[in-house]
Amino acid sequence: RHPDVIEMDAASRTGVDDMREVIEATRFRPMQARTKVFVIDEVHMLSRNAFNALLKTLEEPPPHVKFVFATTEIRKVPITVLSRCQRFDLRRVRIAELVGLFGRIAVKEDVTIEPAALEQIARSADGSVRDGLSMLDQAIAQAEGAITTAQVVDMLGLADREAVFELMDAVMGGKPVAALAITDRAYERGADLGALLQDLLELLHTVTRLKSVPALRDSHELPEAERTRGAEFADRLSVPVLARAWQMLLKGVGEVEIAPDRRAAAEMVLIRLCHVSDMPTPGDLIRRLTSGGTPGAPGPAAPPGGGGGGARAVANGAPMISAEPVVQAGPRLGTFRDVVAWVGEQKEAMLHAHLLHSVHLVRFAPPVIELRPQAEAPRDLSSKLSALLSDATGTRWTIAVSRDAGETTIAEQGSAADTARKTAAADHPLVRAIMAAFPGARIDTVHDKTADAYGLPASVPDVPDMPDFAPPDAEYFDEEPMEIDL
Incomplete structure (x- = not known):
């Protein structure tokens, strides 16, 4: 109410003309106080031109004028304005x-x-x-x-704090009947079940903090209920179980916000939480499987509070009597040819074709590959191959571009190997006899069952220069199975 304190809402007055009124008012001295104060709320809503109009006054303000800018979006305020202000960040009150x-x-x-x-x-x-x-x-x-x-x-429109603790106990204890009874009472009182899940999410975070920082149990920053009952939950539940419930509840809160029936969505979230309460965590399940135990049975490797498991540890609800360790093998990338073949399996047709015909291998030292691409190779070949390998293996791969000559392309190596096989086959006594018996016959293809998809020997590592690859002698055809099309 002071005549020398002028407040302006920048959310509704954002233009240059509004700033000109402020600038004009700064020319007049205060009527009662020593200083005239201009309070501009939500200052980040001002337009760029309005900020520019105010900038000159901020650089050389009259001695009797003070500006107070308030905002919740400090990043939207131009740096030219921030550099001419004193900044005070107001913290939340405990x-x-x-x-x-x-x-x-x-x-x-x-x-x-x-x-x-x-x-x-x-x-x-x-x-x-x-x-x-x-x-x-x-x-x-x-x-x-x-x-x-x-x-x-x-x-x-909130849920009673005691009801939130009871809901936490019902959910983490796998009691859907008790959990739904609590939501029914809260709904009858007019409480928003979305807010109830928010309260449960907050309590879950508090319990996790008590689990991670035991000193908080003696701190007066938390209310008495959180310190006593929250500590009981922290002693009973493990961090993996709390983290799993947090992720499910966080997703469930978002589902409630977009669901046509908020009550039904909230109840479905709580039922899911009750269902997984006694399931072992993924780490606990792996330890039990690798130790040869039953996933549903408690074992010495189970962390305290990790859940007792049971028949619901299996996706379809059927009990699991025994299980062998399941090892999901990643791609075997022992050679550059393995990499190229794996890329072909990923349905990356263009990338696979360029790796076959347009790339020369310089050095293969996983996770580093040095290549010399030809002119027709795309510029993003290295980045695409690196991203594909990193996603598949979980390790960051580096695809370096080199100017060294390197090896011939895999397509050229396959062509040279095919020529070598034809030459070796033509020198075989049996083949020569057939050629003599059938004048005009020629060797069309030679099928080597030990070769890979590119016609290269699978057991022989990549060679630097395929034209110098020595063809196998006649004994090779006597020992290894080979088919010759004439």
């Missing part, structure tokens, strides 16, 4: 401090309010004094006499 503040206000207003109700208001304020005061004022206006926790919960 729940304990808000409870003390609201308690003192209630005493001055001669209002009786339960401590749990004060904690509920402070928690819902989310660190904002202004929002908390608005809720307290609303609770005072609605209450007739003392303000109880139930009245505050009904006013804010």
